[in-house]
Amino acid sequence: MSADVQLDQVWIRFGDFVAARDVNIHIQEGEFFSFLGPSGCGKTTLLRAVSGFSEPSEGRVLIGGQDMAGIGPNKRPTALIFQNLALFPLMTVWENIAFSLEVRGVGKEERRKRAEELLELIALPDQGEKMVSELSGGQKQRVAIARALAAEPDVLLLDEPLSALDLKLRQHMRTELRAIQQRVGITFIYITHDQGEALTMSDHVAVMSQGVIQQVADGNTIYDHPETAFVASFVGENNLFKGKVSELAEDYAVVDTPSGALRARRAKGKGDTLSRGDEAFVFIRPESLKFINGSEVDNRVKAKIKQQEFEGSFWQVFFDVVGSDRSVKLSSVNDGAAFGHNVGDQVDLGFSADRAIATPVGELAAE
């Protein structure tokens, strides 16, 4: 069974501190949904409100259409995987996995059998008699997943469960988590500050900052069509120009910046509030920035090469741009041809208005 989760005008306060501000999200049943944001943005607080360890100060949490107010974590159809996993060190692996069955009064033989099945699912057959301390980091990870799945939750909640693993294992576990989610078919709600995890695994991502949901969309949309300055600056890398809106069309805006007038797509949704004369940001991703020589482009800025780094599959080039004190970055795929630029060269950089995005001035992600 799987269930949808609805956060309906949820506010969570701790004294004067607002950890979640008017959160409205509908997570479809069976989807892999991620909350992405820097630490302290309120994503774990939201997860605890869904799991029942805390109650929203205002608003409702609905799971499978049912209001969860007053229902404790042991009665909710959710299972939580903790950041530190919280496996029981004094129980064997199979006892850990079968703990929720023990709670429900399932007989020992049946519990053992079910634990074996789950060990099979997480590719750790015949490891049931081991103690948790005998397992490696990745194996513990999988045992934690099996323990949560044994409770047959409608919704599985994961609180940065991969953060303790090394890079290689983390990447491997991403694929594995996604595969497990597709096999069991229940709703996964995943908390992370790692955009790579969020973008690769999720059907939908909610980007969060300071208790506010900035944007909810699939990974592609989050990356290509950010709605706010925070999303544009937090997800992926982005070059930033600041100026005043001088022209507005249905889909485009022209922003006068000290580096020149820049034409860019208008942000949609939450960020669709620009009017003429407003301060605005223009974002352009390093991979959309090009060297140009004479040809027609929507936007053009003058720059001087400050530094260049060769990273194998691509070049990273850093510029000082006329009229801006922010360093600008360009990445260019290494196609085997000689790069042909040197530090100190004066160059023209250009980009298409379609690849750039104009948002209202707002909070930026910390560098």
Place this chain on the structure above:
Amino acid sequence: MVAYWQDFFRRNGTALALYLLISVACWMLLMIIMPQIFMLDFSFRTNVPPPLWGTEAHGYTLEHYQYMVYGSAQSTDSYNFVDLSVFGRTILTAILVTLIDLALCYPVAYYLAHVATGGWARLMVMALIVPFWVNELLRAFAFKIMFGSTGIINNFLIAVGILDQPFDFIRNSVALYSGLSYAYILLMIFPIYNAVESLDKNQIEAARDLGSPWWRIHWRVVIPHAKPGITSGCTMVFMLTAGALAAPQILGGPSSLWFTQIIYQAFNQAGNWARGSAYAIILLATCIIFVLCMMKIFKVKLGEIAR
């Protein structure tokens, strides 16, 4: 081993290292090992007045241990029912007091470690500790006054109409059990607190999240984790209760003799140091064997208790 001691001397300097070694050795030898050896030796010797100590008359014998079991030769009983029953009752009461303390202290320790926060927790710890600044004898007398026939408890129970005449808490050992339970309560709370406190809160939440009711969380997660602390607390409370003297002396009823009182009488009133030593050795050995058996049953190692 040689390397260890060389390192020990290098780290602490010769003077400090010697001081540490000598002071620990003196402490162990003079205050723990020697008195016990003397007592063990005495318990196997004939009881003679001090001038004859070391003479032929001061020979080895098993009579004091036999006395504990069979009584004096003149007695008509086949066993020493008085001493044996006092001994048995002392051990049983010590077990009971230990269980009462465990039942009282586990929830308090858990509350302190995982529920109470900040100032409130500190206030509770103070409230637990401060009464123990008062001398042990004074505390026992305070209990005696409280439980007396015109004490606050009887007065209260009569005032609210539960009793119509004072209940003799002292003769019925209620005062004794209460006094003994209270006497060593800190030695139960703090080892359990230390053990429970080191438990990761997430484990409690994880068990709860997996559907566990509170009692099963304690049974399967908290208590197994706290077992060394629980054993440590129980061991200390049991040993000290079985060996208590002040509380039974003051709070015990006329008919309820404590085994330590018999030992005390043998030393100080009967002038029979040999018998007193034998009885003390019996008490010590019984307590040690009992504790070791309990540790075996509950699968706790000695090293874990010392953590």
